[in-house]
């Protein structure tokens with residue numbers, strides 16, 4: 353049973369349709385990376401997957417009782433607001449201190465519990481956001497460009513941590529990233545989005561996608577060397593890129 357099944361999804365903002373005919377399944381413990389140019393609908397897709405945006409067509413089926421952890425691109429906290437990491441982690445839900453400590457450990461920052469949020473570095477801050485998402489023991493983690501503002505080694509370390517989290521907790525991960533070169537090795541599957549799914553594949557296979565090159569140019573050849581998919585269609589929305597879709601009674 354897929355954790356999340358996106359079925360022929362279209363999303364419109366007023367008269368403007370930004371996603372069309374998107375199909376994708378998220379399976380337990382897999383890491384799926386979504387890439388695409390600015391404005392291609394990546395955030396919209398993620399927000400639709402968590403139920404924050406309603407489809408204008410199609411549907412999204414979440415497994416019954418699915419726990420989702422969401423790590424936003426950035427979260428602004430007023431620098432003058434005194435709030436410790438522990439308080440921040442316990443703000444919205446009833447979470448025991450031990451769970452906070454465990455989540456911080458999983459996020460790779462075990463010693464931050466008593467620190468002020470305003471004193472964290474960019475990388476530490478993002479890991480605290482990751483810890484917050486982990487306190488709910490998610491079945492699936494959704495990350496929206498969670499490494500924005502981090503330097504390359506900071507991003508690489510963050511993605512390594514994500515992979516470690518997947519390996520220890522078994523949660524699936526769906527993440528948006530522009531940093532293909534760092535996320536590729538950790539991804540089981542890459543989906544290239546441009547209003548619709550242009551191409552998708554696994555890094556384990558070796559190929560290049562003309563659609564991807566058309567969007568990003570050939571400067572990313574290093575990343576492309578890791579990337580492959582079976583691609584023999586033109587840009588048609590009719591093409592079914594997804595595996596078998598499993599519906600759940602609790603739709």
Ligand SMILES: Nc1ncnc2c1ncn2[C@@H]1O[C@H](COP(=O)(O)OP(=O)(O)OP(=O)(O)O)[C@@H](O)[C@H]1O
Nearest residue numbers: 365366368370388389390391392393394395396397
């Ligand atoms: N609330 C909204 N109302 C109207 N249009 C919106 C809204 N949110 C997003 N859009 C538009 O939908 C399109 C897709 O936006 P989205 O944020 O999903 O893209 P994205 O791929 O995540 O972009 P980026 O890489 O720049 O973050 C854009 O043209 C954007 O202007």
